Amino acid sequence: MELRQLKYFLAVAEEASFTRAAERVHIAQPPLSRQIKNLEEELGVRLFVRERHGVSLTAEGKYLLGVAEEVLHKLDIAKTSLEGMREGRIGRLAIGFIPAATQSQFPQVIKRFKDKYPEITIELAEFNSRNMRHLLHDGSLDIALVRSCGMDREFESFPFLREPYVLAVPRGHALDGRGMASLGELDGEPMVFFERSGHPGIYDEILGTFSRLGATPEIVQNARTKQTTLALVAAGVGFALVPAMSSRLCGHEVSFVPIDPADNLMEVRISLIWKQGASPLVANFIDEAKKLSQRS
Known part of the structure; x- marks a missing residue:
């Protein structure tokens, strides 16, 4: 049984006429009739009762009609889905x-x-x-x-x-309220930082900038998230370097101070x-x- 034969069968069943079905599927009537006859011979059943003014389905034909409609419907769904996948829509x-x-x-x-x-x-x-x-x-x-x-x-x-890093400092820190600060002013200051194992390249570059500016902060606490980092800053544990967007995460207990562009600190x-x-x-x-x- 071929997919083409199912489509021809469905056309004849719905049109109740070989002539109209042939026009619908764009082939001549004799080849269409041969395809239906071949299908009946392969299945060993009669699918249509040939009548003077058309055709009607036998019981076997009615059963196959349901199967054919389901198969062709699923194929249409599959075709649509595959087109969507090809185009990146599904x-x-x-x-x-x-x-x-x-x-x-x-x-x-x-x-x-x-x-x-x-x-x-x-x-x-x-x-x-x-x-x-x-x-x-x-x-x-x-x-x-x-x-x-x-x-x-x-x-x-x-x-x-x-985007740039900014300094997060607890309220009351010496840099609180400053319009700009340099990392060179933080020599010996307690710092909340992330663990080197997470981002070794970024870790080394930031500490390298401190060193170039003559400062060595004291890393007193490691933190995994920005929320934890800012909570520790608010508690007075130390200062931190955070992306500028982190200012949205914190209340009034932390001040955010821009870093002097002359420090040439890497961006986030x-x-x-x-x-x-x-x-x-x-x-x-x-x-x-x-x-x-x-x-x-």
Whole structure:
């Protein structure tokens, strides 16, 4: 039984006429009649009762009609779904992100993408940058939003966010209320910092900047998240370097002081990364992220 024969059978059943069915499927009547006869011989049953002014279905024909309608309907659904997958409108997208991404435009990108492509299932998971690179490599993630330090040669990338670090100091600190400060003023000051194992390149570059400016802060506490970092600053544990956007996370117990541009401290850099040769689905997401970035 061929798919073509099912389509011919369905046309004859719905038109109740070989002549009209042949016109509908754009072939001559004799080849259509032969295809139906071949189908009946293959199945060993009569599908139609030939009458003077047309045809009607036998009991076997009525049964096959139901089957044919279901099969062809499922094939139409499959065709539509496959077209959607090919165009990146249907499918599953696994996205990993660092906690800092929630304070950026990342949530707006997700919302815009979901509104534009409602048939795509988005799976979001929070990881650190190093873990996400492994998960992207083995296919567990399709896209990752990571801290970047220089070029990422293994993956394609797009610079999603660049912004300066600022000093977070407890209220009443000597730098509280200053319009600008230099890292060179923080020699020996207690500092809340992240662990080197998380971002060794960024860790070394920041401490290298302190050293270049003649300052060595005393790292008294490590913190994994910006919320914890700011809570410790508010408690008077020490100062911290945080992205400027972190000011949205804290109340009045912490002051945020811009850093002198002459210090030449690195910026916060967050990038979207994905495997080379992006699928249409991934490409559509990156396109939406770029559009929002250009408008900001």
